[in-house]
Amino acid sequence: MESVQNSDARNGDRLYNRIxxxxxxxxxxxxxxxxxxxxxxxxxxxxxxxxxxxxLELAFRISEYFGLPIEAIFxxxxxxxxxxxxxxxxxxxxxxxxx
Amino acid sequence: MESVQNSDARNGDRLYNRIxxxxxxxxxxxxxxxxxxxxxxxxxxxxxxxxxxxxLELAFRISEYFGLPIEAIFxxxxxxxxxxxxxxxxxxxxxxxxx
DNA sequence: ACAGAGTATTGTACTAATACAACAATTTGT
DNA sequence: ACAAATTGTTGTATTAGTACAATACTCTGT
Numbered sequence: 001m002e003s004v005q006n007s008d009a010r011n012g013d014r015l016y017n018r019i020x021x022x023x024x025x026x027x028x029x030x031x032x033x034x035x036x037x038x039x040x041x042x043x044x045x046x047x048x049x050x051x052x053x054x055x056l057e058l059a060f061r062i063s064e065y066f067g068l069p070i071e072a073i074f075x076x077x078x079x080x081x082x083x084x085x086x087x088x089x090x091x092x093x094x095x096x097x098x099x
Numbered sequence: 100m101e102s103v104q105n106s107d108a109r110n111g112d113r114l115y116n117r118i119x120x121x122x123x124x125x126x127x128x129x130x131x132x133x134x135x136x137x138x139x140x141x142x143x144x145x146x147x148x149x150x151x152x153x154x155l156e157l158a159f160r161i162s163e164y165f166g167l168p169i170e171a172i173f174x175x176x177x178x179x180x181x182x183x184x185x186x187x188x189x190x191x192x193x194x195x196x197x198x
Numbered sequence: 199a200c201a202g203a204g205t206a207t208t209g210t211a212c213t214a215a216t217a218c219a220a221c222a223a224t225t226t227g228t
Numbered sequence: 229a230c231a232a233a234t235t236g237t238t239g240t241a242t243t244a245g246t247a248c249a250a251t252a253c254t255c256t257g258t
Contacts, residue, residue, distance in 0.1 A: 030205070055214080157215085
């Protein structure tokens with residue numbers, strides 16, 4: 001029925017991450033990244049989509065691989081898109097949300 | 100015979116941490132910290148002495164509790180003492196290490 | 199339309215992180 | 229020196245992170 005033996009890190013306190021984005025920026029497939037990190041390629045998948053949280057150990061490996069602090073890759077709060085982070089958001093704020 | 104069911108994170112790739120120092124600076128007991136972090140107090144002990152590595156989740160909680168980045172608290176390389184970090188080391192380097 | 203790459207899903211198995219309990223050892227306050 | 233607090237040890241149990249395999253589902257590009 002459920003995905004990874006009922007882990008369901010989606011609930012309660014899931015962990016957001018930017019791995020997919022960082023991969024995309026570098027044209028890396030999961031397999032390639034997994035390979036570089038010496039983990040099973042499905043592990044990357046699980047982590048990317050928040051099925052479960054990586055070990056601190058693996059978080060460190062990922063952080064070192066990308067040359068970024070852990071906090072730039074993982075967060076308890078959802079990330080703002082990097083594009084916005086850099087260029088800001090020029091959209092008119094949604095109007096129908098008065099109440 | 101061994102400590103925590105043969106985990107032995109002491110070997111291979113152990114993880115260094117500054118939890119004991121941060122606690123000391125703040126006059127916190129393990130129990131008190133564990134309490135604040137909502138974990139068992141022995142878990143703090145295990146982590147402090149490197150018996151095992153915390154989950155990324157817990158690392159984040161600790162990081163947030165102390166208001167420090169994860170990298171300031173955990174590291175794959177042993178930490179330089181904070182005292183040295185701040186004031187430098189004025190000792191004459193050990194002489195007997197010529198070869 | 200097909201092939202191939204990438205990704206998702208399910209299921210099984212193993213190990214590591216954590217909780218909890220009980221007791222020993224060590225440190226600290228008075 | 230004693231009591232109290234803190235820390236260490238051992239042992240058991242549960243759950244979550246990871247590996248691996250097999251199969252299905254997207255997408256490309258040609």
